[in-house]
Amino acid sequence: MRGAVLHAPGDVRIEQLPDPAIVEPTDAIVRLSATCVCGSDLWPYRGINEVTEPTPIGHEYCGVVEEVGPGVSSVRPGQFVIGSFIASDNTCPHCRAGYQSACAHKVGMTGAQAELLRVPHADGTLVATPDDPDPELLPSLLTLSDVMGTGWFAAVAAGVRPGMTVAVVGDGAVGLLGVLSARRMGAERIIAMSRHEPRQKLATEFGATDVVPERGDDAVARIHDLTDGVGADAVLECVGTGEAMTQAIRSTRAGGGVGFVGVPHGVSIPGGRLFATMVRLHGGPAPVRRFLPDLIDATLRGEIDPGRVFDLDLPLDEVAEGYRAMDERRAIKAYLRP
């Protein structure tokens, strides 16, 4: 099969790779209908995470089950499935508590920018749609594998409730889908922090009521201006840098929540500041498996259209252009057709 391999920072290539095969009885092999490039793929692509050897890359996927191991009972060949970017057994205490991304037997997925993918813990990881979905829904269904579930978890972790004022730090695909999530959860006012016109536009279409282009101290001051000096009830931190985390904490009211889903890079949170601000903090790798059934239903019913974050559509063979376009911020998110 063909699959993307990251060789070094800036060097991602499509290569001929061995077809994946069933290894454990609980595995499934999925023929991918769609995959894409994640913001977190840019960390190694930019050399911020070290690349020590050529590595198959990609972790967002949906497609049709090709084969299952003898221990798989909940999905069967021919079914269209979506799975989380973290494989989980969905039976351990963490999974049962809704934290499948902390599964006692979790396996981080990789190699999904390819034609075929081996999915461990297939029963716990994959959710099948009732029927073959309309091809037009593929981009939206694909987002449920990570980016939409991650934006949703940011809002859940921040404690978004109907009527709240919510601010979103980060205008990447996760931040934009955080806006969509907050809107669906009934937030009354949603402040998107973005300085890029096409992203501001999409944020507004997803439900943002205000756009703040400032950053750092100026952004915090604007949020306080917009909230009568109180701060936002909930803030979604969708970047992963120390600056973004500081901006998020300082924008939140006492007792309000910051939901953080950007993979932290060099983030250190001063305990004294967290104590003084009384902000609640919750985040991590999103347990998207928890949200998959509801978000699949909402997508199939046409109630959400998260696939609109894809503004670049490429055949898998042009994966390198997808990385370049996202790295240069020419694209929000690149959709790949295997």
Next chain:
Amino acid sequence: MRGAVLHAPGDVRIEQLPDPAIVEPTDAIVRLSATCVCGSDLWPYRGINEVTEPTPIGHEYCGVVEEVGPGVSSVRPGQFVIGSFIASDNTCPHCRAGYQSACAHKVGMTGAQAELLRVPHADGTLVATPDDPDPELLPSLLTLSDVMGTGWFAAVAAGVRPGMTVAVVGDGAVGLLGVLSARRMGAERIIAMSRHEPRQKLATEFGATDVVPERGDDAVARIHDLTDGVGADAVLECVGTGEAMTQAIRSTRAGGGVGFVGVPHGVSIPGGRLFATMVRLHGGPAPVRRFLPDLIDATLRGEIDPGRVFDLDLPLDEVAEGYRAMDERRAIKAYLRP
């Protein structure tokens, strides 16, 4: 009047001070029935917080209203009152959200180890008891001013719910009352982390089901042993050091909460660890004003007896011995009779 003044690390004295007077129309003057030494008083006493000039000290109090300013309407001279260690107007958006310790007009109390105390925002800060309380209840009522409300908030912030397994880091008065709070909230299993026999005993009497004397890595391992490798559902961090915070975070299950109420000293929380563990974090100066009405009721009905944390009872004139005994860990908490 007589009042305690901290002159330098290790040097606290009772001196003759001017009687406090009404300054703002919203002030009240309270003649104190009881006061005490707080664990946080030990930070400057130990020189960890700088002492730049002689400073009246103490912030826990209850007593009888002596005089009120013309703007005070909810309490009147002669009433027995308890107030928070942070004065608040109880009308601003933070107060209305139950975060009175973040009041837009908050005033940190000091000088309460004395005969008389000026309380700003008297209407927002003080809560009167229905009648003059039984003198035997004075120690328990006094704790509601800070230490009991702080232990209670630790449990609230950690998200303690009926049936949970809760661990408490810190066996000072706050930690011990965190145990009592978790028990009252219906926790099924309460693990007190303590290596001091008298404190272990009181923790057990307050409702601890297990005692873990280990610290650091060993303590974390014990908590995981006791919870089938999962971690505690909620952890109360009642110390304020980096070690205690690390121990708390590592003892908590994914999606579980750490409530932290120890004033952080040199605490820095690695964003990567918080992300990886998926632990919720919430803390700060306890909004004890939120809890005062219910905790006063529970104390007057005899349902809680938080005053048992006082194991040293001194006349105010012997305040220096109270500090020494707590500093040397000979006493859990020193009660002072003005």
